[in-house]
Amino acid sequence: MHNKTVIKSSVIIIILTILGKIMAFVRDILIASEFGKTYTTDIYISSLRVVMLLTTIGYGLTTTLIPMHTDNIEKKSVEERNIFVSNLLNTSGLITIVFIFISIIISPYIFKIFTPGYAGKPEVFYKAVHILRIMFVSLIFVAIQSIITGVLQAHKEFAEPAAMAFAQNIIMVIYLIVLSNVYGMNGFAVATVTGFAAQLLINIPKFKKLGYRYIFVVNFKDKDILKLLKLMFPVIISTSIIQINLCISNSFATTVYEGASTVLDFSNKLNMIVYEVFAVAISMVIYPTLATYVAQKNSVEYKNSLIKAFNVILLIMVPASIGVLILREPIVSVIFEKGKFDKDAVKLTATALMFYTPAMIAYGVRDILYKAFYSIKDTRVPMINSILAILLNIILSFVLVKNMEVSGLALASSISTVITTLILIFILNNRLKGINLKYLIKSFFKIGISSLVMGGVIINIRNLCFLKLGINFLGNIVTIIISFVVGVIVYFVCVYLLKVEEYIYMVELVRKKIGKNKS
Structure with a gap:
């Protein structure tokens, strides 16, 4: 893919992602106004956090599938590709259904691990477990969607995957406007599940247009499936780092005060907006490009594409982080200060956002670094780096939460992200014998x-x-x-x-x- 095509694809993805983020902010504004900085919002955020952590398995599947299926497109017939994809859909679907069933049964124990602060509040705890059980159903849609998304991106089709957030958020917004007063948070959990189903449905027409058709085949011993599973595990650890760290931060937040999870989540979402709109789009497009140059053994173009991707990320993320840092309080106030979300909540959220902003740049750079390692079939280094980041975040959160509360959790996340990203840059530089x-x-x-x-x-x-x-x-x-x-x-x-x-x-x-x- 030439630079011109990369930029064109990135622009399309950015536009679709912006539409999705606009709807996401409308959703969050409605959540803040309807439920406020309360345990009700904390429950939803904590439940979603657990589910989102598990969806990283799907993201790991997509990431691992792209280079593998890119090879399949080059070397295998349409029929062989159909059999492989159908087998992957069926085996993953069966495993996910069993996993959902077990997770629903053990939900109380899962919540005790992830939200220790709710253990002494029975009413809050059991309501949270009920919401979590509803939202676990989302995982079947995530599993299937992850495979179809990986296939589309292997074919360099990015528009439908980029439109998924818009499809999900529009359903949630409609619920909050029309039905939230009637069915409350229980209904919103169902709307969230429906949103995940919409993410799947939006990808199917393009999937079929590419010539794929469903075949009933289940073979757990297929060598390609076993190879995919072997490669997937370290990728899952690496790609789940943001969600794992958010779960760690949320776990500490449940022990602070009512609404602490809400403050942490809203400040993080504001911090992530630029990253999710621009950096994710660029890394999504650059990954197949890097994989192609590796397949062609073209190290010069590989390094050129890599350094251009880094600089485009910096070109956007550095000024964005400074702008958000300076304007954090007016931004939080304009977006969230409505209904039950008062000035106190605005102040707390803006302060937490201040400590999150350094991570904005690091997240974008780290995404490109991970894609660079995956493209050269190295999943071990990102996995070890991710584990180090998680350990650092736990230690720093434990130290900083005592005096700084939610702001300390944001700072802990930023410090661990920046340190491990710098380490990853120097490792990649040595591995590739210089990346300029x-x-x-x-x-x-x-x-x-x-x-x-x-x-x-x-x-x-x-x-x-x-x-x-x-x-x-x-x-x-x-x-x-x-x-x-x-x-x-x-x-x-x-x-x-x-x-x-x-x-x-x-x-x-x-x-x-x-x-x-x-x-």
């Missing part, structure tokens, strides 16, 4: 200077807006809009003057496209 770290550091330095200049301008705009309009809804909205517009202009002028190559390349590409359309 000097160029990467030079680009980071230029982007950092541009971002700091932008940050200084935004601080002055924020202070002036608050002085003229006051700290209220109108003042916050105007501050965010003006800061964003002026900040973006200042930032892009700076990176252009400092000659950041990836930015200049994208500008020239847009100019050529406009010129071509005019002619």
Whole structure:
């Protein structure tokens, strides 16, 4: 896939992801307004956190399947590919159904592990177990969707997988607007399950269009299935790191105060928005590209694509993290301060968000690093690195939560993520006998200077807006809009003057496209 195609695919994915994130924010606004910073919201977030941790098995399956099925597309017939995919669907489906059945039975014990703070509150605990049991049903849809998504991405079809979040969130938003007053949180758990089903359904038409058809075949001893399972385990450990760390943080949060899980979750979602819109899109597109260059044994283009991906991530994530850091309180206030989500909740969420922002950059870089290791069939290094990150997060959370409460949990997550990402960069550099770290550091330095200049301008705009309009809804909205517009202009002028190559390349590409359309 050429750079032009990569950028085009990334833009499509980014647009679809933005639509999904808009709906996700509408969903979260409605949750905050309807249920507030209460145990009811904490219960939903804790239940979803457990389910999302288990969905990382599906993500690990997708990640492992992509390079494997890319080889199948090159080397095997349509009929052979159909048999393999159908067998994978059937075997995974059967295992997942058994897993769901067992999980529903042992739900009380699962919750005691993940939410120790609820053990002494029987009413909260049993309500939480009931919600968790409903949401476990989601896993069957996740298992099937993960396989179909992996097949689509192996064919370099990214639009449908990128649209999944929108499909899921629109269902949840409709429920919150129309039915939440009638069926409450129990109904919302059912709506969440329905949303996961929608994620699956949106992928099926393209799957069938590619020539795949369902065949009833169940063979647990198939050599390709066994190979996939062998490769999957370390990938699952690596790809589940964010969810594992969130579960660890949530576990500590349940022991702090009512609504602590809600504060932690909302601050993390705001921190993750830029990462999920841009970094995930870029890593999704770059992975098959890297796998192709590895298959072709083209190390030069492999390293060029890798370094471009790193710099594009930095180009977006560094200024975004600084912007969010400076405008955290008006952002939280505008989005969540409604209904039962009061000023106290806004203050707590904004403070936690401040300590989460360093992780924003590290998450994006780490995603590319993981894809780089997976493309060269190395799953061991990311797995060990992930385990180290988890251990660091546990130790730091235990130390920092005592004095800093929820903010300490956010800081613990950021520190562990940054440290392990830096370690991973140096390991990959040694493994590939150099990835032009000097160029990467030079680009980071230029982007950092541009971002700091932008940050200084935004601080002055924020202070002036608050002085003229006051700290209220109108003042916050105007501050965010003006800061964003002026900040973006200042930032892009700076990176252009400092000659950041990836930015200049994208500008020239847009100019050529406009010129071509005019002619």
